[in-house]
Amino acid sequence: MDKRWRFVCMLLIGICMLTGCWDRRELEERASVLAIAVDVDEENEKNYRMTVQIPIPIKIAGSSSRSSQGGGSNTDAVKIMSVTGRTITDATNNLQLRLNQRLFLGHTRVLAVSEEIAREGIEHIMDWFRREPQIRRLLWPIIVKGKAASLLEIKPELAQIPVVFIMDLIENGKKMGIIPDKTLGDYFNATSNKAMQPLLNYVEASRNEVKWKGIAIFRNHRMVGSLNPNHTWSLLQIRDKKRGGDVVVKLPGTEDDYVTFRPHFVDTNLEMRLHGAREDGIEAIYHCEVQGDIVEITKQGFHKGSPEKFIKDMEALIKREMEERANQMIEKVQKQYNSDIFKLGLKLRGHHYRDYWIKHDWNQDFKNFPIRVEYTIKLRRLGMEMQ
Incomplete structure (x- = not known):
């Protein structure tokens, strides 16, 4: 009998603790x-x-x-x-x-x-x-x-x-x-x-x-x-490893012909390297590797050499264009806006706290901090072409 009363009491206590939809709103x-x-x-x-x-x-x-x-x-x-x-x-x-x-x-x-x-x-x-x-x-x-x-x-x-x-x-x-x-x-x-x-x-x-x-x-x-979108895509590549949009590059030696490169995979590594004679002199170098395809060339028969030479020439052409865009973006962000949207301060505070961070006012020194970008372009596909 005691067990039954004990069970009933526990059941009643459990029911009292159950919540309902008393404050519901449709x-x-x-x-x-x-x-x-x-x-x-x-x-x-x-x-x-x-x-x-x-x-x-x-x-x-x-x-x-x-x-x-x-x-x-x-x-x-x-x-x-x-x-x-x-x-x-x-x-x-x-x-x-x-x-x-x-x-x-x-x-x-x-x-x-x-x-x-x-x-x-x-x-x-x-x-x-x-x-x-x-x-x-x-x-x-x-x-x-x-x-x-x-x-x-x-x-x-x-x-x-x-x-x-x-x-x-x-x-x-x-x-x-x-x-x-x-x-x-x-x-x-x-x-x-x-x-x-x-x-x-x-x-x-x-x-x-x-x-x-x-x-x-x-x-x-x-x-x-x-x-603008082009500079934003450079930022996404070096900071977030996002592919960004297509890169349209003017073909050398032409008046109005272009090649379009479409990135697919981006891998970026940030290197902090000693810079200058000062003990606390540090520079940031972004090593950005981009793999992608050529999706359009507006001038047919543009390159008469071997396919290997054509690939190397296209990779060098795209590399110059992407590094130029990235450098323009960095120049604008540093010199004109002085805003660390690269998250460089997090890297410096985490890895160079005593030798750099506590010695500098990052909000003021960011605009003069040396930053470089080095792109490596790898063409995966050139697309189909009628000979």
Whole structure:
């Protein structure tokens, strides 16, 4: 009998400890924000104008209530709302006052910030996104040339929800190795570390499309410049071992003929070598090996020599072009922007802490730190050619 009572007591205690769905909230009772854009209010420059994109579930294609009608278009599948506020919190509170459902930010995937605000500094904006528990660290902050709200107002024909088109653009570019995967968490990590500086994707939006223009470079939460796609691909190769985009090189001895090289595999090693007579003199050398194919030559019969000589000549030609691009990129990042987006400071602090790091102010000395890039090009395929 004692065992039975003991079992009943344990069962009752276990039932009391079980949790239920007492605080559940249906999806239809939430206003899920997919994207947020932050601009300067035109009427009052001291205020922010926050624009959000909220999907309308009943108008999205595939919903049961509209399956017979074929769903909605990208015109009516989302709701675009704009509010103003002195701070991001103030603007969010003003937005909630205009909604009949509770605002939910757990599904937010894109944060668009205008270039105007980015050049003034975004530390005070990012403070709210760092503190808000609903915000995911995997969302993509994007700097927009012009108004940030234009990124949310596009009407792409390839996607029903505009923000999904933007997400696919970045996701596919990341998989192809031509667009950096820079999330909100990456930005927080970079700005919390004195040995590196952040970078974000830089786009321009028109009525029907979005164009990726490269990256925006930051220094202490303030945008100081940008890199075009060619220079961004050089950065991705030497820093992240990403393949980057195709390399179009003008053929020597021609007026308007080109060869196109498509990288496939990239392997980069960073070497820190003693430099100069000073004891703490160090230089960084990136050894970058790129394997790829020639996918196009606009001038037929350009090379009359042996195939072996043709391969060597093409490798040397592509090597000069890629090293020239990389050196131009390094010159701009160091001398013009003075922002360590290479993560060189992490290497120096980890391996040369006593003999270099504690003796220098990296934020000031980075612009004069010697950096070299040496490319090794290996052609794998030349493509098929009719003889």
